[in-house]
Amino acid sequence: SRYFTIHAHPEGTPERELFALETAELPALAEGEVRVRNTWLSVDPYMRGRMSGVTTYIDPFELGAPLQGAAIGEVIESRAEAFPTGTRVRHMGGWRDIAQLPAEQLEHLPDFDVPEQAYLGVLGMPGMTAWAGLNRIAEMQEGDNVLVSGAAGAVGSLAVQLAKAKGGTVVGIAGSQDKLDWLESLGVKAVSYKDRDADELTAALREACPEGFDVYYENVGGICLEAALNTLRVGARIAVCGMIARYNEATPSAGPDNLAMLLIRRARMEGFIVFDHWAHYPQFLEEVGPQVESGRLDDDETVEDGLERTPDAFLKLFEGANRGKMLVRL
Numbered sequence: 380s381r382y383f384t385i386h387a388h389p390e391g392t393p394e395r396e397l398f399a400l401e402t403a404e405l406p407a408l409a410e411g412e413v414r415v416r417n418t419w420l421s422v423d424p425y426m427r428g429r430m431s432g433v434t435t436y437i438d439p440f441e442l443g444a445p446l447q448g449a450a451i452g453e454v455i456e457s458r459a460e461a462f463p464t465g466t467r468v469r470h471m472g473g474w475r476d477i478a479q480l481p482a483e484q485l486e487h488l489p490d491f492d493v494p495e496q497a498y499l500g501v502l503g504m505p506g507m508t509a510w511a512g513l514n515r516i517a518e519m520q521e522g523d524n525v526l527v528s529g530a531a532g533a534v535g536s537l538a539v540q541l542a543k544a545k546g547g548t549v550v551g552i553a554g555s556q557d558k559l560d561w562l563e564s565l566g567v568k569a570v571s572y573k574d575r576d577a578d579e580l581t582a583a584l585r586e587a588c589p590e591g592f593d594v595y596y597e598n599v600g601g602i603c604l605e606a607a608l609n610t611l612r613v614g615a616r617i618a619v620c621g622m623i624a625r626y627n628e629a630t631p632s633a634g635p636d637n638l639a640m641l642l643i644r645r646a647r648m649e650g651f652i653v654f655d656h657w658a659h660y661p662q663f664l665e666e667v668g669p670q671v672e673s674g675r676l677d678d679d680e681t682v683e684d685g686l687e688r689t690p691d692a693f694l695k696l697f698e699g700a701n702r703g704k705m706l707v708r709l
């Protein structure tokens with residue numbers, strides 16, 4: 380098996396050299412174990428947190444051990460009845476070509492007529508995150524005006540489309556012209572945060588939606604949060620999904636100084652972790668699966684080829700190089 384590991388905890392933006400590609404001989408399968416040839420690997424922003432050596436809601440990566448992440452692959456050897464050779468599975472043994480795992484750590488893929496990598500993106504953890512944040516945390520109602528930051532990413536691009544399907548005005552914040560054009564093509568008003576300060580971004584959001592927002596879906600933090608707070612309607616809800624602008628900060632920057640807007644607008648701000656909502660995954664699949672199958676939802680993705688490119692794909696998340704879900708194809 381070839382796998383990536385790290386031997387130190389990065390400070391600031393990780394260097395490419397942090398990631399070491401290593402090789403290990405896998406032991407013979409024990410009873411109940413399965414060997415999987417991975418076909419798709421997921422890289423996700425939360426992995427940056429696991430590299431820091433600090434326990435948050437999830438354990439840090441162990442230095443020198445294979446990194447972990449969501450992956451899809453095919454069973455090539457099995458000592459577990461439920462997963463015979465040839466079965467397509469999802470599991471957390473990513474960042475490597477061959478994974479060997481106990482059967483309890485494998486999931487069968489749901490059987491929608493979609494490409495299998497959809498179960499790492501629009502019908503996987505990021506999709507579930509968009510759905511849970513919008514419906515269960517922000518409690519979005521029909522006709523609500525919705526603002527989403529990181530709107531052209533894996534989570535954000537589904538959040539804007541789900542909001543659009545039952546919303547009033549939906550505004551997405553993103554960082555490049557290509558992403559703004561894509562969002563506009565989805566019927567979303569697109570606003571750039573690049574080369575703007577919080578006041579300028581506030582003005583751009585007010586222009587896009589003068590009434591203000593009932594829901595803010597937060598993926599970025601920093602000036603996006605500050606501007607969003609300025610544009611809330613009374614009774615607004617903020618779902619705090621992520622704050623990617625902060626993940627590579629060696630020293631934390633000051634937060635927005637207008638949190639009092641929560642008070643003035645009688646708004647609620649709530650963080651969440653998608654895994655706490657996983658019991659609702661079947662409901663999510665039932666609702667969103669058919670829409671992906673029929674092509675009603677645009678699940679654009681950005682693909683890097685080859686195991687060697689996994690760290691590059693991961694680092695590109697922080698440069699905004701992806702439209703939709705960032706994936707590695709093996």
Ligand code: NDP
Pocket residue numbers: 423424425504505508529530531532533534535552553554555558598599619620621622623624625651652653654696697698699700701702703704705
């Ligand atoms: P994305 O597909 O959105 O990829 C990351 C994107 O973030 C980039 O394309 C880039 O887009 C934007 N970005 C990167 N750095 C910055 C920066 N410094 N300032 C502003 N924007 C930046 O990733 P995901 O959809 O997988 O994740 C989106 C967010 O959701 C993340 O914050 C992640 O941590 C969070 N998350 C939370 C979960 C939970 O359970 N709470 C579960 C899954 C994800 P651009 O070009 O627009 O800058």
